[in-house]
Amino acid sequence: MNQFQKSYELYDYNLIFIRRLADVCGLDIMAKNYTFNFRTLLILILTIVSTASVLHSYVFYYQNWFRILETTVLISLIMQAIVKLYNAYIHRHFYETMYDRLRDFHYKYRNHKNHEQLLLVMEKIHMVTKAFFASYIVTGCCFFVFPVYVYLTERRRELLISIRIPYIDADSVSGYVVTMCFQSSLLVTFVIGFTAADSVILLFVCSLIAIVDVFTYDLRELTAMLNETYPNRFAIRKRMRQLFMQQLEIIEYESDLDERYFVSYFIQILSGVMGITITLFLIYKANYVQGCALLLSLFGQLLEMCLLGTIFSIKNEEITEAFYGMDWYLMDILEQKCIALMLHKSQHFVQMTVGGLRPLNMETFIVIIKSIYTYLMMLITVFK
DSSP, rough: TTOOOOOOHHHHHHHHHHHHHEEEEEEEEHTTTOOHHHHHHHHHHHHHHHHHHHHHHHHHTTTTTHHHHHHHHHHHHHHHHHHHHHHHHHHHHHHHHHHHHHHHHHHTTTTTTTTHHHHHHHHHHHHHHHHHHHHHHHHHHHHHHHHHHHHHHOOOOOOOOOOOOOOTTTTSHHHHHHHHHHHHHHHHHHHHHHHHHHHHHHHHHHHHHHHHHHHHHHHHHHHHHSSSSSHHHHHHHHHHHHHHHHHHHHHHHHEEEEEEEEEEEEHHHHHHHHHHHHHHHHHHHOOOOOHHHHHHHHHHHHHHHHHHHHHHHHHHHHHHHHTTSSSSGOOOHHHHHHHHHHHHHHHOOOOOSSSTTBBHHHHHHHHHHHHHHHHHHHHHHHOO
């Protein structure tokens, strides 16, 4: 990342990477005059056929509980995919606005005294984005390798995933080829689409780190101005107005994120718990080898959501602590009232939640892991 000297340059580079992934799915909403296109239609058809195939597979495997559970894992992924597709297309103007807002922020503070911190944040965001992409690729490759391994060792045809397309006989050679082509397309789409969607959430939430760091840095500068031998009251009032507007922008930014991702967080956590629980059970009882790689991605998703929620809360608490650390008693009465109002707003910040049921943080992550263990033990008991 040494080739980037400014945070907005790395932001543009990271956004180009996300856009390329989204473009494969026909959802590059930053493209000029973006409209519903052929690739978007293909992804929509793929999603519909996948849903129909899962329902058909339940009927086909009705006597094999392990196959039914394996198919249920796919349902958890399709649930996520549908929500991600819906959000990306229906709320595309929201994403376009957010991209522009963050780009303007990085460009505006390109010469800020705290710019090194902004660049460091963007470097970490880009590294984690690439790490997610790598984990999804590893998961996808494991699913592709397994049928090859089975055929070479046992001379038996095995599907990538246990779903059957309606009216296609996967036991025949031609039907097997058609099913494998369909499932391959599905896996590639999952890898690319999930990486793009998760990278966007990562970019939006982690950018709050940079935004809050600039705000708290400016608060400390205001304190330094107050402690000057001969404070410039006009400059102090001007800085106060700037800080007030900055805080309003932060509140608006957080509220927009919470409103847009409220349902997404809930679906992602719900599908993650479902997928992890069933995958662990299948690994334990049915030697579901591919599930080991799938766990990598599912746990990664779950951990990402909870870590992002923790970051959200920590950065808001930092704002409150920064207000506590100010020498507010050196201000005029009107300035003190303004600071009191800003402090009140910082103490009642927006939180990321799991559908409004629990705050999304590492404490909730521990609760979720315990719940997964409980559900796993229940499954093992039922299928003893």
